[in-house]
Every structure is written in C-alpha cells, then in structure tokens.
Amino acid sequence: MPHTVFIDGAAGTTGLEIVERLAPRSEFELIVLDDEQRKCASARRDAFHAADFAVLCLPDDAAREAVAMAEGSKVRIIDASTAHRVADGWTYGFPEVVGREAVAAANRVSNPGCYPTGFLGLIAPLVRAGVLPADWPYTVNAVSGYSGGGKALIQRFEDDPDIAFRTYGLALGHKHVGEMQTYAALAHPPLFAPSVIPAHRGMVVEVPLPLSAMPMAGSPEVLRLALVEYYSGSKIVTVHDEPQDELLLRRSMQPSDRLDLWVFGAADGSQARLVARLDNLGKGASGAAVQNLNLMAGLDETAGLSL
Structure with a gap:
C-alpha cells in the first residue's frame, strides 16, 4: 500500500514543489484539502491523524500549532519551517551531515534552511575532519533568488523590476545562524551576510578563508580532497575540481535537487574560497524534504529528485 502524505501549507511555494515531486509517484498517496478545509482546524487535525507522514510548509508559529494538532497520532513529521531546527526531540534533516540512518529512524525531522545547506555542506565535514578549526569566526556571504522569501518577497520583486539587489539581516542574529553554528559544531556563531537578487531561484553560498592566519587549517587541496572523500558515492552532492574563473546563476535555472561544491585557492595556498x-527551492527546501521523506519511508533517497 502507498504511504499517505499530508502537506500542510501545500498552496505555498515549497508545498507546491513538493506536490509536484510526489504526485506522479505510486509510493505515496497525497491527502488533499480544498481551499476551505485548509483553513479548518478540525479538517487539518483529521488529516494529520489519517496520514503516515506530514510535511509542514508553514510559518514558524503555525508549524508549532500543527505539531500540537498531530499529538496522539502515528504521523511522522517533516517541518520545513525554522521552528524546530535546533529543538530537542527533532532530527536535523540533512542526511549527509547527521547520517541517513538518523533521518530514516526519526519521527520528527526539521528540514534545513537553504543558506545553512550551503554553509554546512562545506564547513561541517571539514571541521569534523580536523582540517578547519572549530573555533574560527567564520563569515558567510550568500545570494539567493527571491522565491526563498515567500509570497510577500516574490510579489515585491515581481511588482518592482527596478530592484537590482537586496541585502538584509543587517541587525545580525539571523534565524539561520543557530543551525549553522550547531551542526558545524562551531565555538562562535558565523557572521552571516545574506542577499537577494532578481532571479526566481538559485543560490550561491561562499565562505572565505584566510588560511595562512587560521590555526591547523589545511591547504586548499587538502580541503578539496577532504570534501571529495566525505561525499564519495553521493548522487546529490558533487565536489568539483575543474578550474574556473567564474560561477554563474541564471534566471532561467530549472528546478534542481543537487548541491555543487567548489574549493578555490590562491596559488600560494594562503587563501581559499569555499563555494x-x-x-x-530544491536541495534548499522541497528537494530536501522529499529526500528526507524517501529515507523515512525506506525508499531510495534520490527517488523523485531532479539530479
């Protein structure tokens, strides 16, 4: 029998993309609520109690309320909000970082943020391998397509084509910083500088490294080889080694559930840029949720993904 899945918040950007990935698959049967039922607490509660799995595509407070609705049911939950990413009793849904077995066995999984996916994909393995220090004050520079900001930001960019660049989080203490620090096992919260560009989707996350000033840091090639070893055999994460002078994000980017990593180093080894x-909306949101759902359902983790 197929696994029943309820997507709470299926009308939002992340929810729509999860539905698109799951609808053609025979392994899952979606529990669908119409427009009126989606606003009805009792209909949602019934859906949670009827489902094998639920994916929450909701604001943080609404996600917490949804978890309370599901109490007493057998449903296993994936939360795509930030509400439970460092909460007790929740497994962080980055299988490559926390382990596939941990995600597969979990009843409560918190989907990673899109920016932290890039940062942790680069930094966590290197700190774990001892080729980068855990007590360095890391900096994260990143740009994202505007779809990551939800309906309000999408509307703002589409209504005002004159916006060329938006940087934000200028008060610091962005809500993604906690998961970055926690799951990279860092002594200090990274300094996070996020920005948005006038493209619907796509993201570049960069961590600049002054290697010559960093205690116990490996050379750029040592860092690259450590990532290659860590992700050996992964169908989702690719560590590139081809020389490049530039990386591009294109407005025409198609949906992708890949994570591509690079280590660029100075000729003398004194500096590096991890990118x-x-x-x-893919590995940074919907694709990650489907990957986690696959593992929790005992399926191939790449099933239904665009790779």
Missing part, C-alpha cells in the same frame, strides 16, 4: 551552488 556552494544550489537551488534554494
């Missing part, structure tokens, strides 16, 4: 490129 991740991903689809903020």
